[in-house]
Amino acid sequence: xxxxxxxxxxxxxxxxxxxxxxxxxxxxxxxxxxxxxxxxxxxxxxxxxxxxxxxxxxxxxxxxxxxxxxxxxxxxxxxxxxxxxxxxxxxxxxxxxxxxxxxxxxxxxxx
Amino acid sequence: xxxxxxxxxxxxxxxxxxxxxxxxxxxxxxxxxxxxxxxxxxxxxxxxxxxxxxxxxxxxxxxxxxxxxxxxxxxxxxxxxxxxxxxxxxxxxxxxxxxxxxxxxxxxxxxxxxx
Numbered sequence: 023x024x025x026x027x028x029x030x031x032x033x034x035x036x037x038x039x040x041x042x043x044x045x046x047x048x049x050x051x052x053x054x055x056x057x058x059x060x061x062x063x064x065x066x067x068x069x070x071x072x073x074x075x076x077x078x079x080x081x082x083x084x085x086x087x088x089x090x091x092x093x094x095x096x097x098x099x100x101x102x103x104x105x106x107x108x109x110x111x112x113x114x115x116x117x118x119x120x121x122x123x124x125x126x127x128x129x130x131x132x133x
Numbered sequence: 134x135x136x137x138x139x140x141x142x143x144x145x146x147x148x149x150x151x152x153x154x155x156x157x158x159x160x161x162x163x164x165x166x167x168x169x170x171x172x173x174x175x176x177x178x179x180x181x182x183x184x185x186x187x188x189x190x191x192x193x194x195x196x197x198x199x200x201x202x203x204x205x206x207x208x209x210x211x212x213x214x215x216x217x218x219x220x221x222x223x224x225x226x227x228x229x230x231x232x233x234x235x236x237x238x239x240x241x242x243x244x245x246x247x248x
Binding site: 028031058063067123124 | 165167169174176177178179182184223225227234235236237239241242244
């Protein structure tokens with residue numbers, strides 16, 4: 023069956039450290055992978071997109087890697103801040119118009 | 134700029150009652166439109182998506198249906214709600230083919246409680 027799993031439901035880290043979130047998938051052939059941020063009671067907000075032929079993408083303090091052999095993406099937030107506390111979702115896009123989401127990881131950055 | 138409107142924000146409905154959630158997009162044409170559902174503390178489940186007027190694809194068989202009567206309007210309906218229909222419903226849009234990067238823009242969501 024198809025699955026998109028994110029490494030843990032909750033992750034607590036100290037302010038200033040790097041947060042690393044994992045997204046693993048099975049039985050998908052994604053053309054690209056995305057990461058979204060979701061705050062409580064709100065819709066997700068797009069952060070980054072990485073395509074299947076790209077290894078790494080950066081945007082300010084965010085870095086995403088994509089390994090199609092391992093079927094895994096890593097999402098890093100460097101110099102984390104309490105304002106980074108939220109749920110982070112990965113999503114796969116195949117060649118059609120569908121976007122499939124992972125289970126999400128709740129990140130708490132402790133001051 | 135593009136905006137997406139979704140309403141109502143919260144809804145409490147009895148079991149067996151009908152449902153109609155509406156979503157409209159402004160500032161773009163021929164968008165792809167989506168309905169997702171999110172159970173408490175869970176990821177997003179794709180329910181329906183549409184690439185054009187009257188074109189609806191269903192991902193999960195259930196007692197919900199979707200319609201797209203106009204280019205930028207997407208409606209989620211049910212004739213008789215079940216307890217299991219409770220959840221956070223999100224409408225989203227993405228640019229149509231060749232119109233921009235593949236990413237979703239979400240509405241603010243509807244918290245549906247079926248009692």
